[in-house]
Amino acid sequence: MGFQTVKFYQTGTFTVGNRLLAPDERSVQAGEMRSNSISSGHRACQGCGEALGARYAIDAAMAESNGQLIAANATGCLEVFSTPYPESSWQVPWIHSLFGNAPAVATGIAAALKVKGKHDVRVVAQGGDGGTTDIGFGCLSGMFERNDDVLYICYDNEAYMNTGVQRSSATPPAARTATTMPVGNEPGNVFGQGKNLPEIAMAHGIPYVATATVADLRDLEYKVRKAMKIRGARYIQIFVPCPLGWGTASDATILMARLAKETGTFPVFEAEYGEVTGVLKIRNKLPVEEYLKPQKRFAHLFGKHAHPEMIARLQAIADRNIRKYGLLQDQES
Amino acid sequence: MLKQTEGSKAVAEAIALCRPEVICAYPISPQTHIVEALGEMVKSGELPKCEFINVESEFAAMSVAIGSSAAGARSYTATASQGLLFMVEAVYNASGLGLPIVMTVANRAIGAPINIWNDHSDSLSQRDSGWMQLFAETNQEAVDLHIQAFKLAEELSMPIMVCMDGFILTHAFERVDIPSQEQVDAYLPPFDPRQMLDPAEPISIGAMVGPEAFMEVKYLAHAKQLQALELIPQLAAEFKQTFGRDSGGLVRTYRADDAETMIVAMGSVLGTIKDVVDEMREQGHKVGVLGIISYRPFPLQQVREALVNCKRFLVLEKSLAVGMGGIVATDVRMAVRGTGLKGYTAIAGLGGRPIPKTSLHKLFLEAEQESLEPVTFVDLDWDAVNKQLERERQNRHSGPIAENMLHDKGMSTAAKFG
Numbered sequence: 247m248g249f250q251t252v253k254f255y256q257t258g259t260f261t262v263g264n265r266l267l268a269p270d271e272r273s274v275q276a277g278e279m280r281s282n283s284i285s286s287g288h289r290a291c292q293g294c295g296e297a298l299g300a301r302y303a304i305d306a307a308m309a310e311s312n313g314q315l316i317a318a319n320a321t322g323c324l325e326v327f328s329t330p331y332p333e334s335s336w337q338v339p340w341i342h343s344l345f346g347n348a349p350a351v352a353t354g355i356a357a358a359l360k361v362k363g364k365h366d367v368r369v370v371a372q373g374g375d376g377g378t379t380d381i382g383f384g385c386l387s388g389m390f391e392r393n394d395d396v397l398y399i400c401y402d403n404e405a406y407m408n409t410g411v412q413r414s415s416a417t418p419p420a421a422r423t424a425t426t427m428p429v430g431n432e433p434g435n436v437f438g439q440g441k442n443l444p445e446i447a448m449a450h451g452i453p454y455v456a457t458a459t460v461a462d463l464r465d466l467e468y469k470v471r472k473a474m475k476i477r478g479a480r481y482i483q484i485f486v487p488c489p490l491g492w493g494t495a496s497d498a499t500i501l502m503a504r505l506a507k508e509t510g511t512f513p514v515f516e517a518e519y520g521e522v523t524g525v526l527k528i529r530n531k532l533p534v535e536e537y538l539k540p541q542k543r544f545a546h547l548f549g550k551h552a553h554p555e556m557i558a559r560l561q562a563i564a565d566r567n568i569r570k571y572g573l574l575q576d577q578e579s
Numbered sequence: 580m581l582k583q584t585e586g587s588k589a590v591a592e593a594i595a596l597c598r599p600e601v602i603c604a605y606p607i608s609p610q611t612h613i614v615e616a617l618g619e620m621v622k623s624g625e626l627p628k629c630e631f632i633n634v635e636s637e638f639a640a641m642s643v644a645i646g647s648s649a650a651g652a653r654s655y656t657a658t659a660s661q662g663l664l665f666m667v668e669a670v671y672n673a674s675g676l677g678l679p680i681v682m683t684v685a686n687r688a689i690g691a692p693i694n695i696w697n698d699h700s701d702s703l704s705q706r707d708s709g710w711m712q713l714f715a716e717t718n719q720e721a722v723d724l725h726i727q728a729f730k731l732a733e734e735l736s737m738p739i740m741v742c743m744d745g746f747i748l749t750h751a752f753e754r755v756d757i758p759s760q761e762q763v764d765a766y767l768p769p770f771d772p773r774q775m776l777d778p779a780e781p782i783s784i785g786a787m788v789g790p791e792a793f794m795e796v797k798y799l800a801h802a803k804q805l806q807a808l809e810l811i812p813q814l815a816a817e818f819k820q821t822f823g824r825d826s827g828g829l830v831r832t833y834r835a836d837d838a839e840t841m842i843v844a845m846g847s848v849l850g851t852i853k854d855v856v857d858e859m860r861e862q863g864h865k866v867g868v869l870g871i872i873s874y875r876p877f878p879l880q881q882v883r884e885a886l887v888n889c890k891r892f893l894v895l896e897k898s899l900a901v902g903m904g905g906i907v908a909t910d911v912r913m914a915v916r917g918t919g920l921k922g923y924t925a926i927a928g929l930g931g932r933p934i935p936k937t938s939l940h941k942l943f944l945e946a947e948q949e950s951l952e953p954v955t956f957v958d959l960d961w962d963a964v965n966k967q968l969e970r971e972r973q974n975r976h977s978g979p980i981a982e983n984m985l986h987d988k989g990m991s992t993a994a995k996f997g
């Protein structure tokens with residue numbers, strides 16, 4: 247992956263400084279020509295990872311498609327905070343139909359564009375983890391299987407945030423949500439592994455699957471731009487911390503995303519036609535506690551009635567990710 | 580061109596003549612032959628400039644149609660029964676967004692018990708979905724209504740179902756006049772959408788609307804259907820000019836001028852009803868028929884005008900409002916309110932139960948004599964029903980009703996298809 251080898255990080259941070267790069271290598275967001283697809287003034291909470299991720303992703307898709315982009319949106323926080331009428335934040339043609347059908351709506355748009363010969367206009371569909379891994383899963387799998395010309399972006403904040411933080415099938419084990427309260431012998435969400443949608447997407451053999459986080463925004467832009475260069479079904483899952491749902495400080499969103507990556511909890515990789523082709527290596531491996539501790543949704547694992555055995559299980563999941571994807575610097579991926 | 584052909588094939592040809600640009604298909608009996616034929620036409624190039632998408636569910640079918648219609652493509656799908664129910668959330672969404680999608684409903688019963696045969700419960704369950712619903716009496720009318728449907732839907736920017744009786748029409752071979760491409764092109768202009776997803780002019784479609792405007796948006800959907808009440812007869816008249824035959828419109832009467840007893844119905848059963856009425860007329864009974872073509876919008880005024888001079892009417896319907904009685908009958912009664920007319924409801928043909936002429940003859944005579952109950956279940960096996968009710972009184976664990984019915988009626992195998 248291009249951004250691994252050249253390191254332009256500012257001293258003491260992981261931030262890539264645009265000032266250090268030649269103008270044509272700078273990020274889309276740093277460019278004068280960025281499209282501001284989601285204009286400011288929307289109603290996301292302070293520090294919302296989803297708003298940040300969507301802004302970077304859609305602007306990158308706009309840059310790559312020369313502004314010829316249509317977006318379909320599932321119901322969820324992104325849809326709600328960026329509208330209601332007449333205060334739409336969207337500067338791209340945008341449609342919201344239902345919670346569970348964004349991939350199919352996008353298929354319909356792509357079909358219309360194809361039949362009308364508008365080959366330069368591209369289609370993005372987007373939804374939260376609930377809209378993607380649960381209720382929209384059938385439509386998403388159908389879209390993948392037909393290899394429709396759609397880039398689907400999942401903003402993964404690991405729960406149904408819009409309805410008040412209930413569990414989704416992307417909620418990690420042990421996490422507290424409004425429907426997995428920290429009571430009983432195994433408090434929080436039931437143990438399991440959650441539905442691994444990037445791998446399920448890969449199993450469809452589609453041309454491109456990637457994961458990204460809002461801690462590595464250049465990597466996120468790179469993946470969106472790469473996806474937009476490809477025709478057929480593509481899937482990107484972006485890890486977007488939610489201060490409200492996770493009980494984290496609104497200025498800790500980037501930090502939480504970085505810790506998820508640096509602990510191995512959220513593996514960042516890309517895959518083509520079902521094969522992993524690149525991973526973002528962990529720079530400074532940390533124990534999962536570092537990631538769990540600042541989050542109120544995991545608070546019941548610490549303190550007076552601590553659950554070290556659960557933390558150990560979460561560590562085991564991270565370790566498995568590290569082994570499986572070869573996330574350490576000296577590991578082969 | 581006159582052809583001896585299957586109803587589904589004829590409808591597929593009519594759809595193709597309307598130059599759809601996106602067709603989404605998910606199979607369910609008795610709709611299958613329509614989409615199969617269209618798929619073949621797209622693949623062979625007979626229907627050019629059209630994308631045929633094999634979706635993974637009816638919910639996806641309607642959702643794809645929502646996307647393609649919003650992106651400015653003339654969009655079509657077809658379904659029935661369980662399929663229609665599976666797409667319901669998207670059905671309401673399509674009308675809420677004002678997308679002029681045309682959908683054939685090959686009317687079929689709704690389970691449980693699963694049943695593939697004809698009645699009208701599927702599309703009638705979508706009565707309040709904001710979709711217009713036209714009912715075909717014959718395969719010729721099914722062909723003609725589809726051509727009118729695209730024009731009506733696109734004129735109003737509202738979706739429409741063309742309903743045709745499953746199997747009875749979809750699988751019947753009869754003579755149908757398939758119009759020429761020139762005729763259809765002369766009648767139906769290209770789709771010119773009112774709203775479209777277009778990077779040149781970015782708009783947001785489908786955002787949230789709060790209490791401050793929601794009622795107005797909903798009223799406007801109602802207003803569009805009221806406009807359709809004017810437009811439907813107009814389009815039928817234009818149709819006659821281009822194609823030379825009467826088809827469509829809001830309602831159609833038969834031998835109604837001096838009728839004292841009027842029979843009201845929708846769909847293919849009107850054919851049987853007319854035969855019975857002919858026979859009864861020969862015997863001197865003053866019976867007439869009112870066929871309702873447009874179920875939504877419901878032509879209150881036209882129904883009232885057609886019934887106001889009779890003495891009594893009987894609504895014969897292939898649907899049941901469980902716990903209440905008739906569905907169509909309720910609307911008809913609304914139409915004649917204040918007239919003091921005697922009205923009866925007959926529920927018939929559920930799940931494909933045949934509606935024989937002898938049963939209708941008896942029913943119409945009883946209506947004429949005003950000896951009917953307000954709601955009659957035509958050819959219902961009361962012995963079997965009463966036996967089951969008694970069984971339930973006697974035995975807490977009385978088992979599945981449907982299976983008991985078949986045993987009681989001395990039949991042991993259920994339907995083989997699904």
Ligand SMILES: Cc1ncc(C[n+]2csc(CCOP(=O)(O)OP(=O)(O)O)c2C)c(N)n1
Pocket residue numbers: 296321322323324345346373374375376377378401403405406407408409414
């Ligand atoms: C069919 C249906 N069921 C439930 C809902 C309620 N609902 C709206 S948004 C939402 C949660 C969205 O969660 P997610 O997709 O993860 O997006 P987020 O809000 O977390 O970004 C739910 C449950 C709905 N709108 N439609």
Ligand code: SF4
Pocket residue numbers: 289290291292293294295296297323324327403407408487488489490491
């Ligand atoms: S609840 Fe979470 S995802 Fe929703 S707007 Fe707030 S921070 Fe963003």
Ligand SMILES: [Mg+2]
Pocket residue numbers: 374375376401402403404405406407414
């Ligand atoms: Mg979520």
